[in-house]
Amino acid sequence: MEQKKFDLNSIIGFALIFVIILWMMYNNRENEVKEQAKAKTEIAADKKAKAATTKEVANTIKDTTVADSDKVLKLQETLGSFAYSATLPSAKEDFTTIENEFIKLKIANKGGFIAEATLKNYKKIDKNSNELVALIKNNNVNFNLQLQTKDNRVLNTKDLFFEPTVSKVGENQILSMKLKAGANSYLEYKYVLKPKEYMLDFDIQSQALNSTLNTSNVADLQWDLKTYRNEKSISYENRYAEIYFENEGKVDYAGLGKQEDETLEKATFIAYKQHFFSSILLSQTPIENVKLSSTDLVNDEKIDTVFTKNFKSTLPLAFKNGELDYKMNWYLGPTDYRILNKYDKNIEEIVPLGWGIFGWINKFIFVPLFGFLSSFMGLGIAIIIFTILIKIAMSPITFKSFLSQAKMKVLRPEITEIGEKFSKDPMKKQQETMKLYNKAGVNPMAGCVPALIQIPFMYASFQFFPSAIELRQKGFLWADDLSSFDEIYKLPFHIPVYGDHISLFPILASIAIFFYMKMTSGDQMMAQPQQEGMPDMAKIMKIMIYLSPIMMLLFFNNYGSGLSLYNFISNLITIGIMIVIKRYFINSDKIHAQIQENKTKPKTESKFQRKMREMMEQAEAQKQLQKKKK
Incomplete structure (x- = not known):
């Protein structure tokens, strides 16, 4: 029987294979350690960044010297990107006043809307009264833009804080109210009040919010107003208090029933008429599928002596190229045919002078x-x-x-x-x-x-x-x-x-x-x-x-x-x-x-x-x- 001989080459081969296996095992372990270390580094960096952001946001809260992380995180959970606006110094119940010879307006930080509108040249009820006619005061208005975010949040601007900035261009007063989602991303209400005017420019626009908001849906603008009694006879005043509107170029009104509802195809203005005074919102861009309602609040003129009507509107604002951009106007003043006629916006038609030949005579x-x-x-x-x-x-x-x-x-x-x-x-x-x-x-x-x-x-x-x-x-x-x-x-x-x-x-x-x-x-x-x-x-x-x-x-x-x-x-x-x-x-x-x-x-x-x-x-x-x- 042939005796096997010791093969040196085989031994060397096996040795090399073993060394290679050991090297591969060691190298894989080293890479795994590096990956784990890298992952830990990234997690730490992310935590550090979040902590920095939370600290930065928290430090901007007024009267807060120590970072209130829980409060900030709760804001971020509720408001998402718009939590930024709640951390600014303007995030408080405060107002900005702009006025001219005719009208005084107070705009609220919370909601960014007109909280008071007082007419300087008209007295309420009686000429001997010390109280001026106020179309808006004491929370009789609701002005809200309902927004939907991409992470399925529904936010109401009436609950959020805007940052006011006042400036002047010539004699025009400009108030910019910004609801911020970041330093350069915001929703803006822009008010421009001119001298000796009841009409002010009002723009709604957004910047860099297309990554935050769900722009495939509309943003519903809700405008409600409970109209105050301003005249001696509430029944006589209420007879002429009604919603007027321009729908597809035709001016009409909702009616004087106990409850009146209308749906407009393309509205260019909505007028809440209070006999001798009116609040009118106008849009240069026709707004589609507007819903209106008017409710009579006077059931007994001996008891119901504060308000006349409750007017409500829902105006769906469509996004254009991912942003809102609406040029509007507010008219807050007397229902005077000669004043309204000078604006050449067809709003003088809310003065009921009659139709056909009767209107021509008037x-x-x-x-x-x-x-x-x-x-x-x-x-x-x-x-x-x-x-x-x-x-x-x-x-x-x-x-x-x-x-x-x-x-x-x-x-x-x-x-x-x-x-x-x-x-x-x-x-x-x-x-x-x-x-x-x-x-x-x-x-x-x-x-x-x-x-x-x-x-x-x-x-x-x-x-x-x-x-x-x-x-x-x-x-x-x-x-x-x-x-x-x-x-x-x-x-x-x-x-x-x-x-x-x-x-x-x-x-x-x-x-x-x-x-x-x-x-x-x-x-x-x-x-x-x-x-x-x-x-x-x-x-x-x-x-x-x-x-x-x-x-x-x-x-x-x-x-x-x-x-x-x-x-x-x-x-x-x-x-x-x-x-x-x-x-x-x-x-x-x-x-x-x-x-x-x-x-x-x-x-x-x-x-x-x-x-x-x-x-x-x-x-x-x-x-x-x-x-x-x-």
């Missing part, structure tokens, strides 16, 4: 004329002069109306005779009556047309005077405030519709309208013959003679005394014009002679008269045909 006649008169004379005298001028301008129309009534009155005996002659043939009676009108040169509609022309002016006055802020707290005779009722006696009880007081101007206006209707209705009843198949106009007119003054007395007792004064003077002047026209311009004998002369002259039928005659003849022919068939 905008182009009443507003400029009354504005001119009130600029250099007392408001009571201005109303009287204004009324006289309107009545003088309308006097030719009034004269034609009375002349037509006089002619109809002269023809009444002949019309009555025709009625008796053809009492059994209404169609024939109508034909003969039309022939008489044609021969005499009398148009039975001539008296109606002038009256119809005057109606738009009358209706326009009902819209104009309740909207005229010039009358507010301006007295005349016994009326302390021409924009409110002129109470001469306080009743110890409340009468439904009428109220708990007696106003004198509505009584005078009711007396004047009674005598005016007594005079005009008598002439009309004498002039217009009773037509078969028609209501008894004489009875209706007699009822209206008494009903109209009663309605005037009841409903106008709580209206502004300026409107009652206008109606009193208007009816008084009309009565005077009627007396003058009847005495000096209308002679029944001359009218009768002229009518008889007109009968002898050949007459050419107008197209309308010919058409009416042909229709009557056709009707008469059909009637005769039906009789023959029977």
